[in-house]
Amino acid sequence: MVVIGGGIVGCATLYFLARAGLRALMVERDGVAGGTSGACMGHLMMMPGPELMFRFSTHSLELWRRFHADLGGFDLRACGCLWLGESTEDEAVLEDLLRTVQGLGGTSELLDAKSLHKKEPGLARDLIGAFYYPGDGVVFPMQACSALLREALRLGAEVRTGCSAVGLQRDGSGAVRALLTDQGDISTAAVVNCAGVWAPDQTEAAGLGRVPIFPRRGDLAITMPRDLPVSHQMVEVAYLRTATGKVADPEDENPDPGAFALNLQPQTNGTLLVGSSRQFCGMDRAVRPGLLQQSLARAQRFVPRLGDLQLVRSWAGLRPYTRDKMPMVGAVPGLPGYYLNAGHEGLGITLCMASAELIATQLRGQEFCMDASALGADRAFSEMQHG
Amino acid sequence: MAEGRLPGVTRPEAVTIYLDGEALQAVPGEMVAFALWAQGRRQLRRSARVLEGRGMLCAMGICYECLVEYGGRAQRACMLPVVAGMELRSWPQEERQ
Numbered sequence: 416m417v418v419i420g421g422g423i424v425g426c427a428t429l430y431f432l433a434r435a436g437l438r439a440l441m442v443e444r445d446g447v448a449g450g451t452s453g454a455c456m457g458h459l460m461m462m463p464g465p466e467l468m469f470r471f472s473t474h475s476l477e478l479w480r481r482f483h484a485d486l487g488g489f490d491l492r493a494c495g496c497l498w499l500g501e502s503t504e505d506e507a508v509l510e511d512l513l514r515t516v517q518g519l520g521g522t523s524e525l526l527d528a529k530s531l532h533k534k535e536p537g538l539a540r541d542l543i544g545a546f547y548y549p550g551d552g553v554v555f556p557m558q559a560c561s562a563l564l565r566e567a568l569r570l571g572a573e574v575r576t577g578c579s580a581v582g583l584q585r586d587g588s589g590a591v592r593a594l595l596t597d598q599g600d601i602s603t604a605a606v607v608n609c610a611g612v613w614a615p616d617q618t619e620a621a622g623l624g625r626v627p628i629f630p631r632r633g634d635l636a637i638t639m640p641r642d643l644p645v646s647h648q649m650v651e652v653a654y655l656r657t658a659t660g661k662v663a664d665p666e667d668e669n670p671d672p673g674a675f676a677l678n679l680q681p682q683t684n685g686t687l688l689v690g691s692s693r694q695f696c697g698m699d700r701a702v703r704p705g706l707l708q709q710s711l712a713r714a715q716r717f718v719p720r721l722g723d724l725q726l727v728r729s730w731a732g733l734r735p736y737t738r739d740k741m742p743m744v745g746a747v748p749g750l751p752g753y754y755l756n757a758g759h760e761g762l763g764i765t766l767c768m769a770s771a772e773l774i775a776t777q778l779r780g781q782e783f784c785m786d787a788s789a790l791g792a793d794r795a796f797s798e799m800q801h802g
Numbered sequence: 803m804a805e806g807r808l809p810g811v812t813r814p815e816a817v818t819i820y821l822d823g824e825a826l827q828a829v830p831g832e833m834v835a836f837a838l839w840a841q842g843r844r845q846l847r848r849s850a851r852v853l854e855g856r857g858m859l860c861a862m863g864i865c866y867e868c869l870v871e872y873g874g875r876a877q878r879a880c881m882l883p884v885v886a887g888m889e890l891r892s893w894p895q896e897e898r899q
Contacts (some may be wrong), residue, residue, distance in 0.1 A: 446832065561808060568810040577814030577831065727864055 422452035425609035426563040427771035433570035440573040448560040454732030475769035489558035490683035496551035537644035583621040591752030614757035629665035630733035634707040638724040640685035651677040671695040745791040755792035806840035817886035828884040835879035
């Protein structure tokens with residue numbers, strides 16, 4: 416088996432393949448966690464819907480907890496997440512979140528203004544309350560990649576950095592025979608494309624055309640380590656709209672003005688990550704002030720003392736977006752042995768464990784713990800055929 | 803080559819870089835500071851006035867503690883990509899009072 420891509424999804428996939436007793440090798444064009452995984456927030460976040468995404472995300476969080484407890488080697492802060500309500504209009508959204516998540520069996524609660532203030536005194540006093548999900552957390556993504564690789568290597572997997580996949584060779588029946596790289600051919604019966612925003616380049620090189628995964632940019636800033644004014648991961652309820660609502664299309668001719676919502680991640684090392692924006696603007700990763708300034712102002716509205724903190728760095732990352740907001744995980748129709756595990760948008764860290772386990776069960780011909788057929792890669796190719 | 807790096811990973815073929823004339827192995831494309839870090843080199847220079855040890859602190863181009871001389875000027879080693887054959891010098895060269 417060959418895994419393409421050394422981001423969190425590729426690292427988790429390599430680990431699950433090795434754990435399943437499969438001979439696995441990863442090729443990474445640059446360095447490990449050098450793309451999206453090295454430019455993200457590292458949040459572990461339950462998705463309240465649709466039901467499959469709730470089950471898939473919470474299962475993945477459980478796999479993260481187990482991996483961290485068993486092997487460690489990386490920071491995982493089980494800080495829980497607060498979904499903040501700003502005005503009375505948000506009340507219905509908070510109640511709906513509680514009903515949905517509790518209906519699906521998730522432990523959660525609603526906090527009124529008073530108990531929210533008690534839990535998180537650094538928040539603005541005029542907020543109306545919050546939906547609290549204690550199962551969420553934050554990991555340090557580069558460390559987590561390294562922990563996954565260390566374990567995969569111990570189990571016999573191989574890792575090659577500085578090695579670019581450039582094409583695919585098929586056998587007489589049309590199935591995968593070898594992955595072509597800039598360092599020679601690698602014979603293999605299966606290839607798992609975990610290349611994130613670069614996954615379309617890989618499907619194109621494999622003769623499949625460009626899979627509909629698009630870079631959706633996010634601007635982030637990080638503060639100097641110190642005593643933080645907040646201790647939970649926090650998003651505002653509008654985050655649901657910008658993260659999962661349809662705000663623009665990646666192939667629209669008009670420039671995407673972008674969207675932003677509060678997203679704060681207190682890190683284990685005493686820094687605070689402040690985001691986040693979403694914008695379609697190609698592969699451009701240059702820092703641009705506009706949306707970032709709006710995100711920072713928004714964050715300060717929720718955490719007034721944010722202005723006391725010093726920003727030390729800002730940067731942009733590219734999330735691999737899919738139109739139906741779900742990753743594409745599974746066998747590619749018409750090309751036996753070719754698998755896709757990409758398109759996790761802002762949830763690559765959250766979902767990678769479940770996503771990798773799903774791929775490993777498919778490659779071993781086993782049953783996954785839930786019906787995840789709606790995540791199948793076949794929908795990518797029907798979207799391409801029907802334009 | 804393995805010290806300070808995740809063992810067992812196949813990397814691009816190492817190239818030679820020079821620090822004060824000493825030949826060192828490094829991976830093309832990585833930053834000079836990390837190549838030196840991987841070989842156990844924590845102190846990269848001494849401070850100009852009191853001659854205290856200095857090395858990579860922030861690893862992201864902010865603190866200017868990992869300065870080395872390259873191409874005739876002081877550069878941040880954590881932001882300087884490895885190029886085969888590059889000649890680096892510790893900075894500053896002269897001890898000042």
